[in-house]
Amino acid sequence: MSKKTRRPNTHFERPAEGDVRAKKHLGQHFLKDENVASKIADTLHYKDYDYVLEIGPGMGVLTKYLLQKDAEVHVIEIDTESVEYLNEHYPKLHGKIHEKDFLKYDVSEIFGTKQFAIIGNFPYNISSQIVFKMLELREFIPEFSGMFQMEVAKRICEKEGSKTYGILSVLVQAFYEAEYLFTVPPSVFNPPPKVDSGVLRLTRKEDFSLACDEKLFFRVVKTAFQQRRKTLRNSLKIFQLPDDLREDSIFGKRPEQLSTAQFIELTQKIEPHAVSNK
Known part of the structure; x- marks a missing residue:
C-alpha cells in the first residue's frame, strides 16, 4: 500500500523573473x-x-x-x-x-x-x-x-x-x-x-468635529473597551468620577451597548470632572 503523498500548494505562484518577491x-x-x-x-x-x-x-x-x-x-x-x-x-x-x-x-x-x-x-x-x-x-x-x-x-x-x-x-x-x-x-x-x-x-462626515473634548473622547472609548466585559461604572474608575455622576444610568451599561453618539454624550458628562486627570 503506497504512502499518502502530500498535496502541493497549487495556489502559490513563484514570482516571474523581474517580479517582486513577497516578504x-x-x-x-x-x-x-x-x-x-x-x-x-x-x-x-x-x-x-x-x-x-x-x-x-x-x-x-x-x-x-x-x-x-x-x-x-x-x-x-x-x-x-x-x-x-x-x-x-x-x-x-x-x-x-x-x-x-x-x-x-x-x-x-x-x-x-x-x-x-x-x-x-x-x-x-x-x-x-x-x-x-x-x-x-x-x-x-x-x-x-x-x-x-x-x-x-x-x-x-x-x-x-x-x-x-x-x-x-x-x-x-x-x-x-x-x-x-x-x-x-x-x-x-x-x-x-x-x-x-x-x-x-x-x-x-460633513460636520466631523465632536461636541466634546476630542482627546478625552479617545481616552474614554479606549479605556472603556480595555475592560469591555465590565460596566462603565467599573471600567472608567481611572477617571475618579464623583459617586453621584457614576449613578447615572449610562454608567450601568457595557461599552458595546453604546452608540458613537452615546459615547460623545458620556464624554460630555465626564468632561467637567476630568480636567485634573488629563
Whole structure:
C-alpha cells in the first residue's frame, strides 16, 4: 500500500523573473486579480480632492487603475524592491513614489494642507495602525478605502450591540460614514493569505468635529473597551468620577451597548470632572 503523498500548494505562484518577491515580515500578499483591483479603484468617488495616496502599492496592480482616474496619484512604499519595480514599470509615477514608512512619515511634506484620499491593499499586520494614523489626519482626508483582513473591515463598520464592535468602530464612526463593500477570497493573492479579505469605504462626515473634548473622547472609548466585559461604572474608575455622576444610568451599561453618539454624550458628562486627570 503506497504512502499518502502530500498535496502541493497549487495556489502559490513563484514570482516571474523581474517580479517582486513577497516578504513575510512586511505582510505582503500581492493582489493578482485585475477585476478586483479595478473594483477597489472604483470605490473612491474622486470628488472634493485632487490627490490620492496609495499605501503599499507593491507591483502596482491597483495603481494602474488609479492612474486612469481624474486625480494625481502618489504612492508610499517601504519596500525598496517594490520601489525599483514601480519606477521601472510606471513612468507616470516618477517623482510621486515615496520610499517611506507611512506610519512614521509626515505626509504634509507631499500634500501640505491640501485634501487627499487614501487607498490601498493594506498589510494586515499594520492595518489598524494605518486607520489610527488616518484619524489623526482626518481634517485632510475626506475619503478612505481599501482592503483589510475581513474581520477587521467588518469590525470597523460594525454597530453597537455586536461582540465585534469596539474601539475602531466607535472612533472611525465618530468622524466617518463606514461601509463594508465586498469580500475577497484568498485565491486572488500571491501568496494567498489564510483568511478572507474585505473592502470598505470611509466617507468623512460633513460636520466631523465632536461636541466634546476630542482627546478625552479617545481616552474614554479606549479605556472603556480595555475592560469591555465590565460596566462603565467599573471600567472608567481611572477617571475618579464623583459617586453621584457614576449613578447615572449610562454608567450601568457595557461599552458595546453604546452608540458613537452615546459615547460623545458620556464624554460630555465626564468632561467637567476630568480636567485634573488629563
